Amino acid sequence: FLDWALSTFSPAQLKGTLAATSVCFDLSIFELFAPLACGGAVLLADNALALAELPAASEVTLINTVPSAIAELLRLKALPPSARTVNLAGEPLPGTLVRALYATGTVEHVFNLYGPTEDTTYSTFTRVPPGSAEPTIGLPLPETSAYVLSAHLHPQPIGVPGELFLAGAGLARGYLGRADLTAERFIPDPFSPVPGARMYRTGDLVRRRADAQ
Incomplete structure (x- = not known):
């Protein structure tokens, strides 16, 4: 960071x-x-x-x-x-x-x-x-991934709204004493080559532009 x-x-x-x-x-x-x-x-x-x-x-x-x-x-x-x-x-x-x-x-x-x-x-x-x-x-940021995904966790096309998921070095381990909430919000990252990698479900709706922003 x-x-x-x-x-x-x-x-x-x-x-x-x-x-x-x-x-x-x-x-x-x-x-x-x-x-x-x-x-x-x-x-x-x-x-x-x-x-x-x-x-x-x-x-x-x-x-x-x-x-x-x-x-x-x-x-x-x-x-x-x-x-x-x-x-x-x-x-x-x-x-x-x-x-x-x-x-x-x-x-x-x-x-x-x-x-x-x-x-x-x-x-x-x-x-x-x-x-x-x-x-x-x-x-x-470097070592951070941002995915715009559908309800079925498929990448959305450019311009189509989807939920923002975050992954990478800055991700927390989870919520202290809340294993249920951790399992709900921190889920396996199917796009990462790293075994056991997870991504965080932000709940925020976004769309990706043609310039990747």
């Missing part, structure tokens, strides 16, 4: 990363370890909205939060000019919000990241360019 983070985000982007997520959530792995792995600083805050009162706000170069929180920071005009990169995850990302971020004139990169806790930490990602319509959830 950190190899992906350090190949996707430069040391300049990670120089001052806002860490506003509880360590109880896997999102904090990115906020804490990605900047420290490249000599950056971790700027602690109680939550993303506390950025407005953070003494070190002018040192924040990257914000990692949910769309509703960044929308509120925009409304409060509390997004520091130093924050050139904004990572958004955990909620659907409206295209209007992306356009509002770029309209600040200081935000240079907006990333849409997707990943349930069962596949730590992120599963797919994309940089959303200025002027794009509705953002996609992008492509899988």
Whole structure:
């Protein structure tokens, strides 16, 4: 995961990363370890909205939060000019919000990241360019597979909706003390050459575009 983070985000982007997520959530792995792995600083805050009162706000170069929180920071005009990169995850990302971020004139990169806790930490990602319509959830991270399958677990054609299944190195072992739920959500991966490989049933409906996103 950190190899992906350090190949996707430069040391300049990670120089001052806002860490506003509880360590109880896997999102904090990115906020804490990605900047420290490249000599950056971790700027602690109680939550993303506390950025407005953070003494070190002018040192924040990257914000990692949910769309509703960044929308509120925009409304409060509390997004520091130093924050050139904004990572958004955990909620659907409206295209209007992306356009509002770029309209600040200081935000240079907006990333849409997707990943349930069962596949730590992120599963797919994309940089959303200025002027794009509705953002996609992008492509899988290295060592992650994303399948769009029918109710019979057959791959869906391009453009046809199906359920998203995730597999790969980030997959959890299951739910502690819930063998029944683990068996329901983590099922054998028929597409993997690795014996015993499993995939996670997300319950999310998606469709794959011609460009594989």
